[in-house]
Amino acid sequence: MARALLIVLDSVGIGGAPDAARYGDAGSDTVGHIAETCAAGRGDRDGLRSGPLRLPHLAALGLGLACEEATGRVPPGLAPETPPQALWGHAVETASGKDTPSGHWEIAGLPVREAWGHFPDTQPAFPAALTAALIERAGLPGILGDCHASGTAIIDRFGAEHVRTGQPICYTSADSVFQIAAHEEAFGLERLIETCRIARELCDPYRVGRVIARPFLGSEAEGFRRTSRRKDFAVAPPAETLLDVAEAAGRAVVSVGKIGDIFAHRATGREIKPAGNAACLEAALDAFSTLPAGGLVFLNLVDFDTEHGHRRDVPGYAAELEAFDARLPAIRAALRPGDLCIITADHGNDPTWTGTEHTREQVPVLAFGPEVAPGSIGRRETFADIGASVAAHLGLPPLGAGRAWW
Template structure:
């Protein structure tokens, strides 16, 4: 039996938010039949310049000429299905770190109940506008002027389990908006326990209302320990970059670094990779989802993938012998469909490092949690973690 634990000192997990690779068998339950974020973007563009992702084996997960199968690939590769019900960010990340939900977070397609809104208004000392399912970019155009006139925050939701609060930065300062969202988070529990309360500040630019990069998410805390918690308890550093702190409600992290966009997220990841530490870096690159997937911006999504691919090369070059890199996603968000919602899809898992065997096909994993279980085994961390590790399949040069 291979003694794997402890042979890896550092794990880097990059979550390309919404990069799905094909519909799950139960996609019809979510009205997502035919969704395939990566394939449809590549076909719509005719080609994608992503040589570094291709070198890690991405082309073996999709059978289209627009994405090359590099032979032999430098990394191991596979795709993962989601066991938990749902297709949202929180569910995907939690499952990735070992938590399987038995029921989805609640959604509110008719808006939030009046009794809840009455308590929310009492808590924040003012009434709100909206309270309906809406596109965030559209509702601020619709209600922005009334919001400025009345000082009332704009509340809206989507097909996901979210309670979103939008406010103009000159009408309700950002810190006050965060405080309003914290009040909402305190109320949104039990049957109203949405996955995330999201602060959505916006400003006026060129005569239009435009959302800023000062968004903040307030998630429910995970119901049990994740791989991040277990690693921290064992003395490892656990660094969350982007909205990782928000997704896990700050649990399991030794350091949290927020990023304004993909570029800053990757620059921070590169800087941390060059530093000396032992443990986990987990980064979420949210622009793919927020700026391009939800807005059905195919060319923007493609351009962001190509920019990410260039930065990925720098991370690969900065890695040390004891490092292992995972590139994955948390759900899909196919920008070529009529829907602007997330899509229920498989996600890629690409694994690279000097201790990783090249060209191993991991096939289709039953759960995102297989990644977390693998991370735990690589670092020698033990605990109650759902999933089936593939560390033994991909590790090279381990002791017997």
């Protein structure tokens, strides 16, 4: 029986979606703009990388051709030198929004078209009743922030005041999210987690997709830095996903990275959550090496998004892409006859774009394995085609949405 490895390169979009103008993202193109910036000599950083974007293995799979289908152009350096070695194409999101849960749920066969709740880009951003209830129930002396902000910038801005007053830093963004940052030692990690549990309950009436605990360490003198002990409290998917169907069929499921958080730990099997893309990929390959027939490893690589996209860091993003590309031979070597690997993304986060938010983009779809015949799968009208194709490959019942390309 076949196995599957599903890899989501968080935020690695390949061009504005057909409805990108609704989100202010017409013309965004995460991969294309990174490649163009590097080709122009503006993607260098001493000790990190220099020169044009180099993704030879992804190009060989057909990434450049997927970009061309999505945008009409092949980004610099991504034209394949030989016929593509994978099934390649691109997919359009049908869910309303450009956030992580919507993208992943749709990949797993569950497009959610109802609008999420969002907090306005005003100050204060949160309803007074929500803030008052959080302060009372969590026993807080107050909150700081109460605005739209970048996670790193707001910690730099309020970190010292937070340590001095004990008030957690609460902020949001264009995503459906309520984020709480607090010092692991001065405030306490467990207290932060409990505060987020309370916030999760309070945010439910507002249809907020995620409450996120953002712990950090450091001091005013040394600077503050976020730690790897982030924890997401997401709304559970409102219907069955690929994971539910796999669990019901008795299949082995391994969730690596923040997949468990995204799916509210439902049907996510064995969860592994190392820190960093490299460690997550190694953990996924290790799990895949002993995965029984019919099993699924579902991996999210979040550093593209959190470490580089939101920070508008082109050299860092380029280096992260190149590091992943270098590991593709190991991924291909891990596949046995009958196995399938799909590489895709959940949204964009163009580091050359204005602001610090996700961008509404199309995503690449690259599918390969020892017995997968290469070719074009064209434009997929929903991310759900990805989950439908995984289900068909594994011999699972059809999902609620999506059409397999097999």
